[in-house]
Amino acid sequence: MGSTDPKAIDQARQQMAEAVRALLIAVGDDINREGLDTTPIRVADSFINFFSGVCEDPAAPLTATFAAQSDDLIVVRDIPVSSFCEHHLLPFTGLAHIAYSPNKHVAGLSKFSQSIGVLARRPQIQENLTAQIADVIFETIAPRGVTVKMTCVHTCMTMRGGHNQGSSVTTIASRGSFHQSPEGNNAIFQLP
Numbered sequence: 001m002g003s004t005d006p007k008a009i010d011q012a013r014q015q016m017a018e019a020v021r022a023l024l025i026a027v028g029d030d031i032n033r034e035g036l037d038t039t040p041i042r043v044a045d046s047f048i049n050f051f052s053g054v055c056e057d058p059a060a061p062l063t064a065t066f067a068a069q070s071d072d073l074i075v076v077r078d079i080p081v082s083s084f085c086e087h088h089l090l091p092f093t094g095l096a097h098i099a100y101s102p103n104k105h106v107a108g109l110s111k112f113s114q115s116i117g118v119l120a121r122r123p124q125i126q127e128n129l130t131a132q133i134a135d136v137i138f139e140t141i142a143p144r145g146v147t148v149k150m151t152c153v154h155t156c157m158t159m160r161g162g163h164n165q166g167s168s169v170t171t172i173a174s175r176g177s178f179h180q181s182p183e184g185n186n187a188i189f190q191l192p
Helices: 006-026 039-050 109-120 126-141 182-189
Strands: 065-067 074-085 091-101 105-107 145-154 169-176
Touching: 006 039, 074 109, 074 126, 074 145, 091 126, 105 109, 105 126, 109 126, 126 145, 126 169
Parallel strands: none
Antiparallel strands: 065 105, 074 091, 091 145, 145 169
């Protein structure tokens, strides 16, 4: 979409609906049958929501900070993640965990999930999403170190190809002192 302008969003909605209509015709289904007749616009509305992070700033939620009283390790765990693989436009879902050692500031705990939500509402791969989360935390609140661990199930693995039910992917990204030291990594590697 690339825009928050209502007129541009409506135009994008119509373009997406036409593309979905063409896709359904190409697979050989009857787009006029009951149950499928309004599917193109419903899919378009879903995609507007799924990919709304393209137009949002993931750093914005993390700018609400508080003075850090210490540099002791903070672990925020089990943050739900839902995103879409850019290769097949199929969802992947799972959990993200963040370990960081504050420097001068700590962020409000809910702000991490808000920032992750913005980044997850973009078509991408999990490896990049994990790195983007680590980067935005490191650049915005400037901790001594940060490690992000994410474990997700990808429907491009479970629904197509090898139909690998039960498989998951874990990615880890570290920045700052955690990149050179096992301190933060040890804490996050012990998470389930």
